[in-house]
Amino acid sequence: VTGMFNHAPREYVCPFCLVAKGIIRESVHSRDSDIVARNSAAMALIASHWRPRNPGHVIVAPIAHYENLYDLPDEIGAAIFSLSRRIAIAMKNAYRCDGISTRQHNEPAGYQDVWHYHLHVFPRFAGDELYLDDNPNRLTRVEEREPYAAELRAALGAEQ
C-alpha cells in the first residue's frame, strides 16, 4: 500500500515498528521499559527526546505502520484519541502538571522526523515556553525515563 504524501526512504527501518515488536537495536532509543500502555491498535511510551521543561512527555502511536495523519484509518485514530486522553488524565495525576497539550507533525515541513504516525502528549507547566524555547530536544537515558514510566503506569492503573 502506498500512502499519501509519504517521505520515508525506500528501505526505511521504522523505529516505532521495532519497539512495537519488542526488537532492540542500538540505533533505536526507545525500549520496552518506556511503554506505559498498549492495546491491539495503539501504544503509549515515554518519549526518548524531551523538551527542556516538559520531562516525561509521551508518544502515542499506532501498532501497525502508517506514516502520517492522511493515512491513518479512522478506527485507529479513535484508539489513538482514547489512549491520549487516558494518558493526559494519568499525567495530571502522576506529574501534578498545570496543563496538557498535544501536537502531531506530518511531512518534513510539518516537523515530522520519524516516518510512523505519532502524537506527542506534553505535561505543561506555567512558564515552560514549550514553543518559543529554541533549545533542541534532549536525548534522555533509559534510566532517566523509568521513574516517569512507573508513575504513569500506576496512575493509569488507578484510572480503571
Place this chain on the structure above:
Amino acid sequence: VTGMFNHAPREYVCPFCLVAKGIIRESVHSRDSDIVARNSAAMALIASHWRPRNPGHVIVAPIAHYENLYDLPDEIGAAIFSLSRRIAIAMKNAYRCDGISTRQHNEPAGYQDVWHYHLHVFPRFAGDELYLDDNPNRLTRVEEREPYAAELRAALGAEQ
C-alpha cells in the same frame, strides 16, 4: 456535570457553542461562513486568529460543550479525529501546503484560551517557524477567511 480541571468562569458565554447554534454576537469573531464541515458530533471552521505564515488554519471542535481533552468522550474524540484527518487531506489539496501539523491545548498553562475543546489543524510551509515566531496571532476579517473556506469546502466535496 462538572468537568475535570475546568477553568471557565461561572457565567461563561461559550463562543463555540454560539457558533454551533448559528447565533451571532459582536464579541464572537467566528461566523457561519467560517464553517467548512459539520456533522452531529463535530464541526470544522476557519480559525478567526491566524499565525503569521499559516493562513486559513482550521479549528475542529465538538458540537456539544466539553471544556477539554480530559472531559471529551471517546466517541466524540473519534469524530474529532476523523474530521481532522479529512481537513488535513483537503488542506493538502486546496492550499498546496508542504505539510500539516495539529495542536491542542488544555488549561491556561497549556495555552488554552477558549473554554471549549478545540483542535488546531495548521497548513505548514517550509520555513514557517510555527513555533519560534513570537508574533501574536492576528485577528482576521470575515471576508479574508471566506476564500479559504470556499477552497476547503470544494476540496472536501471532491474527497467523497
